[in-house]
Amino acid sequence: MNDSSYEARRARLEPLLESARTLVDASSDRGKHARERLVASSGLSPQGVDFALLRCLESAPSEPEIAALIRSTPTAQTAHVLLSANVFIAAHRAIAIALAASADVRVRASRREPEMAELLSAGAPGTFQLVSELSARAGDRLWAYGSDETMTEVATTLPPGVVLHAHGSGFGAAVIEEAPSQTDLAALIAALAEDIALFDQRGCLSPRVVLVRAHSVSASSVASDLAAELAELELRLPRGRLTPQELGEIAKYRDTAQFIGEVSAAGSGFVSLGLENSWLLPPTGRNIHVLSTPDPIAALTPYSPLLTTCAFAGAPTRRETLTRTFPGARVCDFGYMQRPPFDGPVDRRDI
């Protein structure tokens, strides 16, 4: 029997939350084991995995956040989860949402990166099932995470009557509208560099573009400071392995960016500076495009369906405008792009 009372749903989450908490501690056996496995599968450096676990895994969500997650989640007879690769910590929130929906949760992990789901399962035995294939039936719900291509494939192969909650491809952006003091700007850039470096920028929350308001902030200074910060950060948070295809994409981006603007080396990655409002989406792997524009919000508008999160620095009224303009995006402070409140799916777009 699927108990849908709030208390029952809250209770179902507890073992999972505890399992996550025990992974964060690098000195524990589970913490050490998790780091070894995640380094092997994710391609991230050991420091990158450790930083992601410490910074982004929701080990201590607040009760209001948990309540919001539960209340925003519809119930289901069976909740299925299809996990994606790359952002391993995402498994935690995805499984939590499914547990809020049903006592019967079946999780199909990414075949390339199954570790996090297995680690969470080991720490919360019996809480959910790991399956190798999805077997949803009418009346079930499926929360699916991955590329748009995968979402389309899933949507076309689901049996009738299964409700799909699809969370596809997206990107993050950062907006600087007002020139803060030099100290504050340095802090913003340092925080942004961490947002970029997390998961080597492979997630849908990862910032790929910075928009600065022309005549208020110097895009050129932001680009050069960010390049220096990323290079500095890489010394203590090395970039992990990239695939040959990813390296090829970076070579293409670097030369394209050089043609349309300017490029600065930023450790292993690059920061490009767009001239004349030139848009460019850099490939993942710690590359970011800085764009000067008279109205950053207007410049982002065509990409509304793709925007998952936006870090903002500027006037409160403009922040409200940003929030209204992109209701599907999470608007946050710099340094918080990769750790949104544990109040539901990170991706709030209506897909």
Place this chain on the structure above:
Amino acid sequence: MTRNARSDDLHRAVRRFASGDPTRSFAELALEIAAFQREFSAGFARLCASRQSSLERVDDIPGVPCDAFRLARVAVRPESEDRLRFFTSGTTSGARGMHAMRVTDTYRELALQFGRSALLSSERPHHVVALAPLLDDPPTSSLGHMMAMFMVDFEQRGSFDARTRERWLIDDRGVDLTGLERAAERATTHGETLLVLATSFALVGLLDTLGDRALPLPRDTVVMQTGGFKGKTREIEPSELRARVARAFGLDETQIVSEYGMTELTSQLYEASVPGSVLARLRRGQSGVYAEPPWLRVVPVDPTTLEPVPLGEVGIARIVDLGNVDSAVAIQTQDRVRRVEGGILLLGRAAGAPARGCSLAIEEFLAHVPR
């Protein structure tokens, strides 16, 4: 010398080179054009500086990525001097690239010279039709513009307006089979060779329309197919498409010749297969092998380092096209190629970094770039 005077001089030199004048070599011209572009194209100058290119060898010339044509103007002069602007189809992504030209004679002479050598099976006049929509005016499709040039030049009866409905056999209703039959009758009656210029997706549309029927064309007909499918129709493997088209028209497969061209280029490559053609006599190659004209060179390069790969290995194509005097003499494509005897074997487009997880792929982003 002014910018345009230098450009005119280089255009003349390229045309002379194409007509066999050995005064300046391919490498000399390529490097002169690259130096000219470095002087007048800020983007190319930045690219050369970042790659620390001294422009002393052809291999030093950095290829301008095709994406640059979609995101910026690739030209050595202001827009006001453009005489022709060709746009990429932009069907797989919203952003359309533009290749603008100030001097059109070079495009015309290079396209006609190599087109004649690859497509004309005899010295007889040819009757040329296109399985393509009626060319717009002014032309915005480089392919359509080239087709119109072929119609006028290959018929050998002086200048005429090629923008007539009976020559462009695709409209909103699909492929005009009756028009194609009429063209075949006319070619037979006038003792002309029929040349059908077609995009791959138009040929698929034609096969779908024909179903099991055949549409026999005169025995010496040549069909030029070009281009990918770009999401316009279902895809068919090139070898299967060739075989099915040959069967439907009652032709030998050698009479179906593939062209490789891009909006970003001035010149084209062809398979050297058409029986009786100059190109087939000079460089008979296997199916799928594209011959370069003397004024164009394909260099397979490593996708990561962008350095030339050893002979015979697969790389992505950097194309040095002397015709691109005023845009980018070297362009960097993502097409996988291997140099083989007789030319370049095309192996399809290099996959971008595969969609891993939920990060946005660049192609998905480009689909949202406002036009």
